[in-house]
Amino acid sequence: MARRPTPLPPTVDLVTRAALVAALLLVSALTWWALTRRASRFRPARHDGRALLTAQQLGSPLGTRATLVQLSAATCSTCPRVAAVLSSTAASLPGVQHVELRVEERMDLVERYGVLRTPTVLLLDADGGLASRMSGPLDSDTARTAIDAVTRTAAPRRTAPTAGESLD
Amino acid sequence: MTETGIDPRGPRFGAAVMAGLLVVTLLLGAGPAATAALAVAALLFALGAARGAQGSLQGMVFARWVRPRLRPTSEREDPRPPRFAQVVGLVITGTGVVLGVLGLDAAVPVAAGVALVAAFLNAAFGFCLGCEMYVLGRRVLHRA
Structure with a gap:
């Protein structure tokens, strides 16, 4: 003063x-x-859908209908609860995968998607395109609604990805 | 996940105690008394940073006198996130104390204010510092 x-x-x-x-x-x-x-709401991705995330880049198979990519950290107290919600939600929906990743191991995805906090959940459509995203605490109803929105519009919106595409 | 989870209400109680101490610091303004109050806060954070939130003075007060009066809960949380918050609290308040001792009086209320916002949001809404700051820190290190 x-x-x-x-x-x-x-x-x-x-x-x-x-x-x-x-x-x-x-x-x-x-x-x-x-x-x-x-x-805390799933909001449509600002990224355009052309930059698809492949299973290889993710390091894990994509869900045939949707994939929930959760970025977590050991210092994040909300992350284990969100992981439990998402893994049980994914298990109850056919074709939906939940993948939890540590930010320190996946700085490529952190930079690519502009992740600023944990947990951040990226909801990918069947092609690996970013459909919507949220961060923070999450309940299963919110997750289900977002997955429904993706799988409903998952009709052949794009042409099938060709081999070796989706490089940034 | 971890073998020794802690009662998540403990760190929230500790944050409320720290928020109270930091309000006192701010009410003291800038000067030796405020610097001393902030030094006490830094000391409490240092204990929590070294031993985890459950091993801090406020954590022990919670375990000894508060927890027995609360309803038992089976809810457990990883002790690492609250410990990370203690480390951040130590860095913020410690910086304020050092600058205050060096003669920059204004640093004391600024540091107390920043730490108060985090402690208050944690106590009131379950704000998790490790959720907000860890990725940002990593990104800075990654770029450097």
Whole structure:
């Protein structure tokens, strides 16, 4: 705090500081609420569908209908819960795969998809195109709705990928 | 997953304690008293960073006096995320203390404010610092 020529009386100063603290807490709570609310919904990918992720790049087979790629970290307390939700959801839906990856091992995917926080869930369509994504806590209903949206529109939207395509 | 999960309410209780201490720090303004309060916060974070959130002073208070009064829960969480948060808290408050001691008084309320936001969001909404910061840190290291 800057030294003032005529300092405020201590009580006034204390009230000012208390008001600033209250304002800081209010602003951070509102910001946090707004940001997480936005992130926790599956939203359509901004990437265009041309850059498909192949099973080889993923390091794991793609689901025939959809694939949930979850990027996790050991420092993330939300990740194990989301992994449990997604693996049971995927297990109950034919053709849907859940793949959990560690960010430190997959910096290529982190950079490619602009991942900023964990858990981030990338929902890929049958071709490996990024359909939608979300981050943060997740329940199975939300996951199911998003998977339904992908598999419903999964009609032959694109031509079949040719061998060796989808290089960035 | 880990053999020794911890009660997830412990770190949240600890965060509430730290938030209270950091509010006191901010109310003290900038000066020796505020620097001392922030040093106490840094010390508590250091204990948590070294031993995990459950081994910090606030974690032990939770285990000894708070947890017995709460309903038992079978919910367990990995101790690594809250420990990561303790390390980040130590870095933030420690930097504030060092700069404060070096004569940069304004660094004390700034550091206390940053740490308060994280501790408050953690206590109130379960904000997980390791979820937000780990990827960003990795990306910075990856680019460098």
